[in-house]
Amino acid sequence: MTAATAPSFDRGRAIEFGASAAIHVALLAGLSLVLLTPPKPPPPPAPMDVTIADDVGLVATAPQNVTPPAQSRAPELGKPEDAAPAAPEPEPAPAKPAPAPKTAEPAPPKPRPAPVPPPKPTAVAKPQPQKPAPAAAPKPQPAKPQARPAPSGALAGIVGRSGAGTKSGAANRTPRGSSLGGVMSGLGATPNNSRSTTPKGATMSAAAAMDIGQKIKQQVQPCANRQTNPGPGAERIRVTIRLRINRDGTLAARPTIEGHDGVDGDNARYQRQVDDRAIATFMGCQPLRGLPAELYDVPNGWSNFLLRYKLPG
Amino acid sequence: MTLRLPLIALAALLAPVAHAQTQPAPTPTPTPGGLVVDVEGGISAPMGIAIPPMPTPEVVATAAGPTDALGRQLAEVITGDLKNSGLFKPLASGQLLTVPFAEATAPNYGGWSAAGATALVQGYVRANGNGTLTVGCYLYDTAQQRELARQGYVLPFGEWRRAAHKCADMVYTRLTGEGPYFDSRVVYVSETGPKGKRVKRLALMDQDGFNGRFLTNGQTIVLTPTLSRDQRRIAYLSYLDKKPTIYVYDIASGRQTKLVTDVSLAFAPRFSPDGRWILFSMAQNGNTDLYRIPAGGGQWQRLTTSPGIDTGGSYSPDGSRIVFESDRSGAQQLYVMNADGSNQQRISFGNGRYATPAWSPRGDLIAFTKIGGGFHVGIMSPSGGGEKILTDGWQDEAPSWAPNGRVIMFFRSTEGGSGVADLWSVDLTGVNERRLPTPFDGSDPSWGPIRAD
Numbered sequence: 209m210t211a212a213t214a215p216s217f218d219r220g221r222a223i224e225f226g227a228s229a230a231i232h233v234a235l236l237a238g239l240s241l242v243l244l245t246p247p248k249p250p251p252p253p254a255p256m257d258v259t260i261a262d263d264v265g266l267v268a269t270a271p272q273n274v275t276p277p278a279q280s281r282a283p284e285l286g287k288p289e290d291a292a293p294a295a296p297e298p299e300p301a302p303a304k305p306a307p308a309p310k311t312a313e314p315a316p317p318k319p320r321p322a323p324v325p326p327p328k329p330t331a332v333a334k335p336q337p338q339k340p341a342p343a344a345a346p347k348p349q350p351a352k353p354q355a356r357p358a359p360s361g362a363l364a365g366i367v368g369r370s371g372a373g374t375k376s377g378a379a380n381r382t383p384r385g386s387s388l389g390g391v392m393s394g395l396g397a398t399p400n401n402s403r404s405t406t407p408k409g410a411t412m413s414a415a416a417a418m419d420i421g422q423k424i425k426q427q428v429q430p431c432a433n434r435q436t437n438p439g440p441g442a443e444r445i446r447v448t449i450r451l452r453i454n455r456d457g458t459l460a461a462r463p464t465i466e467g468h469d470g471v472d473g474d475n476a477r478y479q480r481q482v483d484d485r486a487i488a489t490f491m492g493c494q495p496l497r498g499l500p501a502e503l504y505d506v507p508n509g510w511s512n513f514l515l516r517y518k519l520p521g
Numbered sequence: 522m523t524l525r526l527p528l529i530a531l532a533a534l535l536a537p538v539a540h541a542q543t544q545p546a547p548t549p550t551p552t553p554g555g556l557v558v559d560v561e562g563g564i565s566a567p568m569g570i571a572i573p574p575m576p577t578p579e580v581v582a583t584a585a586g587p588t589d590a591l592g593r594q595l596a597e598v599i600t601g602d603l604k605n606s607g608l609f610k611p612l613a614s615g616q617l618l619t620v621p622f623a624e625a626t627a628p629n630y631g632g633w634s635a636a637g638a639t640a641l642v643q644g645y646v647r648a649n650g651n652g653t654l655t656v657g658c659y660l661y662d663t664a665q666q667r668e669l670a671r672q673g674y675v676l677p678f679g680e681w682r683r684a685a686h687k688c689a690d691m692v693y694t695r696l697t698g699e700g701p702y703f704d705s706r707v708v709y710v711s712e713t714g715p716k717g718k719r720v721k722r723l724a725l726m727d728q729d730g731f732n733g734r735f736l737t738n739g740q741t742i743v744l745t746p747t748l749s750r751d752q753r754r755i756a757y758l759s760y761l762d763k764k765p766t767i768y769v770y771d772i773a774s775g776r777q778t779k780l781v782t783d784v785s786l787a788f789a790p791r792f793s794p795d796g797r798w799i800l801f802s803m804a805q806n807g808n809t810d811l812y813r814i815p816a817g818g819g820q821w822q823r824l825t826t827s828p829g830i831d832t833g834g835s836y837s838p839d840g841s842r843i844v845f846e847s848d849r850s851g852a853q854q855l856y857v858m859n860a861d862g863s864n865q866q867r868i869s870f871g872n873g874r875y876a877t878p879a880w881s882p883r884g885d886l887i888a889f890t891k892i893g894g895g896f897h898v899g900i901m902s903p904s905g906g907g908e909k910i911l912t913d914g915w916q917d918e919a920p921s922w923a924p925n926g927r928v929i930m931f932f933r934s935t936e937g938g939s940g941v942a943d944l945w946s947v948d949l950t951g952v953n954e955r956r957l958p959t960p961f962d963g964s965d966p967s968w969g970p971i972r973a974d
Contacts, residue, residue: 412556417556420556421558421559425559428558429560432561432563433562433563435562435563437564437565438608438696438699439949440949474885477699479698480698481697481698484662484665484696487664488639488664488665489560491664492664508556512555513555513557514555514556515558516557517561517562519561519562519563520562
């Protein structure tokens with residue numbers, strides 16, 4: 209007994225120590241990671257531009273974007289100049305400020321405490337510039353051209369960050385100087401259509417999503433009701449398909465099967481048939497009509513959504 | 522405790538980071554917060570389908586008739602198969618559009634969809650110079666406007682019906698998810714003559730009741746035929762020589778061989794799935810037990826020894842187990858045992874008696890005749906659960922499974938003194954009862970597997 213217990217104690221302790229050590233190390237690593245990845249946090253502050261329609265559903269949110277390394281490139285491409293970029297472009301600056309106030313209002317809903325979280329104060333400035341870069345390309349803003357040259361993007365990219373950060377304290381303006389053109393574009397305008405990778409400030413509210421979901425459901429329900437049950441047990445299968453929709457409500461691509469629930473040994477033979485019926489449910493009742501155009505390709509908009517279908521029972 | 526707290530804190534710290542990193546990734550499927558629409562709907566009803574006559578590129582007279590007539594007949598046979606399954610509702614011939622040869626592979630989706638067809642079966646038939654037909658079979662989805670499946674068959678003129686059955690099987694399997702069963706045959710006992718003097722002949726037919734032929738001349742009574750998996754042999758009970766025992770009929774040669782000799786009574790034969798054994802019952806010294814014997818003849822082996830009558834054995838599809846009926850408890854009940862006779866366990870416990878069990882080719886169910894307030898065909902799981910009675914006739918008995926395990930054939934005797942029996946089929950769900958169009962009365966059906974090519 210004793211022999212057995214003793215070791216167990218030791219072992220227990222060893223495990224505890226080991227665990228705590230590991231955890232601390234992990235904690236350190238985690239924290240350091242967080243610190244090292246300043247770019248991520250910054251995003252939050254940027255919430256701005258959004259134009260949103262207060263009415264339904266768009267809500268300004270902090271851009272979720274995170275690390276935009278790309279920006280640096282943009283600048284370089286432009287003209288490698290000195291960092292000097294102080295405030296070459298006044299124009300952009302104004303734009304941003306304006307949005308900021310607005311954001312305040314909408315922002316509340318999405319309290320991503322983002323603003324606070326950023327461990328690095330400087331970060332604030334950075335995030336904005338970064339984001340813009342990607343967005344910039346798509347949106348041709350007058351300001352851009354100018355911006356790029358001045359920016360000395362390269363610098364900004366690497367070094368710039370820090371520099372920008374410092375400046376940021378004052379105002380966004382300076383920072384923009386560099387790649388800002390892009391920034392502006394991205395942030396600026398209203399919710400755009402670019403489905404570019406980066407998130408936009410606007411997104412669909414839960415209420416709007418529910419409303420759209422209801423409209424789609426109403427429209428395809430008659431076709432769902434026509435689907436025939438292939439055999440006993442098929443009603444336990446729920447299939448999820450992804451639908452990509454054109455602006456006019458027609459299907460933009462062949463639906464894809466995203467997954468299944470409820471498949472077991474007895475009904476697996478019907479899985480493909482339930483897939484067929486889910487697709488037929490949509491195909492038979494498209495194109496979709498009467499959905500809000502402004503919520504077409506905002507994030508989570510109806511340009512691309514999931515339909516989950518099952519037979520009754 | 523102290524250990525756990527940091528863990529949680531760490532998790533909380535790391536989680537958002539990890540999340541942020543994954544987000545930018547290229548469109549993960551389960552978009553959190555993305556629009557998801559849930560729809561539930563459907564009906565238990567036959568699917569609308571169109572099977573227009575199959576065009577031919579050139580009308581040629583064949584031994585089976587001109588090819589344009591064959592094109593119509595092919596469509597009719599396919600239509601019959603699908604309709605008889607109970608899972609399809611073919612458009613009436615008056616609703617069918619005419620399909621030009623060029624359209625066989627380029628369907629008029631809009632027209633068919635408007636006509637009410639969810640699915641469309643088209644094809645063509647062509648006579649080849651060497652006495653064969655080529656039949657093309659195409660399945661289309663009119664909603665998705667795309668081809669779902671296609672097959673082509675080349676066969677002798679005289680076997681054109683098989684092309685239709687194979688086409689119907691392709692359509693059925695693709696649209697229902699079930700296995701095929703139309704291209705299969707059934708052996709049964711054909712009955713003619715007055716009640717007191719019935720003539721019972723061994724008969725073989727296509728699953729839809731066509732192409733029937735008699736294998737024996739009716740001079741001796743035959744009962745309980747069963748088709749081997751390779752479809753070359755039929756084992757059955759014959760009263761030849763006044764001593765009822767088991768014979769094997771070779772379909773190709775037409776020769777009958779006595780399998781079990783020198784016994785007073787042997788009956789209820791069933792092939793093992795691999796075709797090597799025949800399971801049967803035999804009365805010895807007043808006790809009836811289950812035995813097995815090599816399908817080619819030889820020494821039998823006894824599998825059960827309990828007092829009482831053990832009979833009606835049927836193998837599981839993998840050949841590892843046997844279900845049978847026994848009255849050892851005082852009344853007929855179903856039991857399952859290993860193929861060597863070990864581990865016998867009773868599985869039926871409902872009111873009434875249970876007889877003539879048949880193990881589904883799928884392995885998941887056992888069909889039986891329930892006796893009590895009449896004879897009814899029912900199903901239960903091999904462990905005895907989920908009992909369900911499928912038919913409600915005056916006297917329904919002797920179920921036999923379709924090769925896909927979805928349909929059951931049995932025979933139904935009419936009420937009263939006439940004693941007329943006919944072959945019927947019913948879907949596993951208990952719907953779509955239907956009488957087979959045999960030329961005469963019939964009993965003891967045994968449904969064979971899908972035919973080999």
